[in-house]
Amino acid sequence: MASVEELLLEARRLDLSSTEGRFRLGEIVEALRRELPAAADLHDRLAIDLEVDRDTITEAWFVTSAFPLVTRRSGLPWTTYLILRFHPERHELVDHAASAGWDQARIHQELSARFTAHYRSGPDQSA
Secondary structure: OOOHHHHHHHHHHOOOOOHHHHHHHHHHHHHHHHHOOOOOOHHHHHHHHHOOOHHHHHHHHHHHHHOOHHHOOOOOOHHHHHHHOOOOOHHHHHHHHHHHOOOHHHHHHHHHHHHHHHHHOOOOOOO
16 A cells, blocks of 8 residues: 555646546545545645645546446546446446447437436336
8 A cells, every 4th residue: 555645646646637647536535535534624635735626636536436447448538437427327338438439429318318218117116
């Protein structure tokens, strides 16, 4: 396990314009949360240190949590993961997006179609 100082140094060197950089930032945030559990303002402190908005830190951590390493697909832009982060079928959708080369518009179409199909058949009636 890397030390807090090593994690901070790595975070400072990340290219946050890349999908890989954003995912790595999320992984570093999670590692820092484990190392510094009493730091309630961790996202704020890290944002100041990296000179980015706090939302950048929180978003990277949340999206990374929603997409563990084995569910990520090479070549997809960060926006794909960001759009799908709350969807219950997000891992399946990422697989489809990667294999079919979906762009952002196509992802939105698929989400809209699934939403429409879900409510045409009625919300989950198993309850």
